Amino acid sequence: MGLIRKIKLLCDEKKVTFAEVERKIGISNGQIRRWDNSSPKVENVKKVADFFNVSTDYLLGRTEYKHLDEPITIAAHHVGEEWTEEELEEIERFKDFVRTKRKEHPQKGK
Template identity: 30%
Template structure:
């Protein structure tokens, strides 16, 4: 039985998430390294858990894969931050930080509420 993308990412480490995202988008380690100015060996060590990337590199990876840093670090199952979603739909321009936080809270509430119902 094939697992959906959400199931695959549950309970996996940073390195595993990085590898899954990279493979999902059909990139090799060298391509990611070249695009982010990180050595191939560093990408391999991140994926194997031998090395932890700097916060700057984590942010670059999150931006590159269009996911939140929290998702990449395994702190959230929500792939996209409120800012990414608002930008995608071109509705976040000029909104104050408080509005972005409220949008994020509403998004998380909806995902939590309906995610629970789907599991029942």
């Protein structure tokens, strides 16, 4: 889904128009609709994201998660398997590694 379509959906949810968003974030009238034919300035995308309280990655289609803090649950069940203390420590180290990568590259891979 493209940037304009996402903004339109957010406008519908919040019951505002493009013009109202533009006025409130301080960009020129009609600017958002022109993004269909030109690339918006990064700063303006940030302003729109802040207005709707969503991530820029969500607006740009890099993730389906609207908010940076949406929880992601990963679960694994291994029925009948016994884990050694060393294996459990390895799993914890891997979880820490993933958390570190998340901090370095927020929303990457979603």
